[in-house]
Amino acid sequence: MSQGLRGTEQAIGPSARTTSVPRQHETSVPRSAGTASPYDVARWCAGNSWPVHPLAPGRKTPAANCPTCRHEPHSPQDCPCHSAGRWCHGFHAATTNPALLEAWWRSRPALGVAVSCGPAGLVVLDIDAHSAEVPDRNRLLPGIPIHESVNLAGLASGFDTLALLAALRSQRSPADDDSTLRVRTPSGGLHVWYRTPPEGPRYRSSVGSSPKVALAWQVDVRSTGGYIVTPATRTSAGTYTPVGAARLPAALPDWLAAELQRTGHEVNQQPGQVPPPRPGSLRPARKRAHRLLEPLLDQVKDCAAVPEGTAFTEKLNRAAYTAGGLIASGHLTNSQAHDLLTAAADAARPHRSRHSLAVITSALTAGASQPLHLKGRP
Incomplete structure (x- = not known):
């Protein structure tokens, strides 16, 4: 497909240059991917100061709560299970405590691993490749109108919209960023991991189809209030496989930080809290x-x-x-x-x-x- 590009303008129009949008990202996968045990992966994450929590075996959802938490609903923030060393409430229980990691994964070796992105200081782009009806062109890149003269034939996934956004800013698509950790998902999508400065802004999680806060169609953002499945985690659908040589997140690019700010992703409230009206x-x-x-x-x-x-x-x-x-x-x-x-x-x-x-x-x-x-x- 072709697309118009103007590096500093908020529109894509006919006078812009042309670039190609990749239909599918192609990179070699290390042979060793998927061989690490979940416990090893959890320890590796904790060693990078990324709090982790267990996933249900073979799934990408959090491990089940204890019987008390299942039958007596209460706030995750106030749950006594956390101080008792239990994994209830998903990412709310995420930790880097070596003793807890050993207790959890030694007792249940089949548990998967997820990182709580906000406390880890991470922003992860979750690029989808699911088959879905392409929305109106003005909903592909929130806040950026796309001129009618631009041919969008062939646009089919988050790989395309992210490449379009990057090209508009005269940047390389994060899907092609071999300086940072990238993970292929079993469904054919891609997780692109970035780290944020300790004293920098925090970002909210979002889904690409949201009418309020979104980066691009079929591109979800995982950060505060969200979690991400770790590389080497195995589910019934397949393995989350590292792509390329990078095994650690690179710093969040300035242009991408600016896009997150432009699209309303900066947040100053605690994750999971609904601000009460005054x-x-x-x-x-x-x-x-x-x-x-x-x-x-x-x-x-x-x-x-x-x-x-x-x-x-x-x-x-x-x-x-x-x-x-x-x-x-x-x-x-x-x-x-x-x-x-x-x-x-x-x-x-x-x-x-x-x-x-x-x-x-x-x-x-x-x-x-x-x-x-x-x-x-x-």
């Missing part, structure tokens, strides 16, 4: 709307206590449907609803952001057809 800033009916929605959001967040079997989708759907009705009646803004719902969903299921977004979008639309009127003026 009481004095809401009108009485607005306060009642939040009081109605808060218990439903709490039910969604409580699903963090158990990786599966909590009716997460049903609870998120109920909360979003209610929020849609509140939006339609003027008690809540669309932006407020999206922020509250997304934060609650990400706190409970950070690895299912795409699914959560689809549920939220659908339920908000459905709920908006049934305005929910509260007593008093909106």
